[in-house]
Amino acid sequence: MAKEVERIDHVVLAVKDADKAMKFFNELLEIEFDEIGEERNWKFKSFMSPEGLELLMPTSEDSETAKFIRKRGEGLFALSFKVKDAEKVAKKAEEMGIRIIGKIEREGFKEIFLHPKDCFGVQILLTEYKEYHGCTVALSMEKKKDKYI
Numbered sequence: 001m002a003k004e005v006e007r008i009d010h011v012v013l014a015v016k017d018a019d020k021a022m023k024f025f026n027e028l029l030e031i032e033f034d035e036i037g038e039e040r041n042w043k044f045k046s047f048m049s050p051e052g053l054e055l056l057m058p059t060s061e062d063s064e065t066a067k068f069i070r071k072r073g074e075g076l077f078a079l080s081f082k083v084k085d086a087e088k089v090a091k092k093a094e095e096m097g098i099r100i101i102g103k104i105e106r107e108g109f110k111e112i113f114l115h116p117k118d119c120f121g122v123q124i125l126l127t128e129y130k131e132y133h134g135c136t137v138a139l140s141m142e143k144k145k146d147k148y149i
Contacts, residue, residue, distance in 0.1 A: 004089050009082035009127045010052040014065050015074050018047050018057040025053065039104065054080075078113070080125035086110045089126050093118075 015021040025031040031053060036046035043063030047055040056077055058066035068077060083089050090100055090112045099115035101123075114124040 002084075004083050004085060006082040006084065008052075009080040009125075010048070010054050011076065012054045012056055012078035012080065012123075012125070013075060014068050014077035015055050015057055016069060018045060018055050021055050021057075021074075022047060025049070042102070042104075076122065078116075078123035078125050080111070080127045083126050083128055086112045086126040086128035090114075093126075 013021070022031075022033045025033075031049045031051055033047040033049050033053075033055065036048050036054075038045045038059060042065075043060040044056045044058050044065045047057075056065050058069065060066065065077065087110075093114055094100060098118040100112060101115045102113040104111045109127075109129045111128070112126040114126065116123040
């Protein structure tokens, strides 16, 4: 039987100031970031590097990202695993008593969030997508309305 997980997909850092964080990682490691955009329901802006580093900046003081930063400071917010079937792994997680705390679904992309208190203190993201070229994904997102659950 093949494993559901393919690899660690990306690491998510919660930051107060995305410009400052991007400048830091650019100067230190020459990492460049693309703005993924604002997620209005979850109240954050996201910036992603090709190396697999995502920066989340809260857009509201009552967002989960802002609460995280107030409680724990800036730093590791989530660890994303690329999986073949996010719903299948989420079902298994629920059977193990792990709480599902959210989901983002877009054309060709799905991400399910597992509660950090159930996952050794780190939020686990079950990330499912097909291997598209980045331009294809960007064009698809522009043409279709995002669907948030």
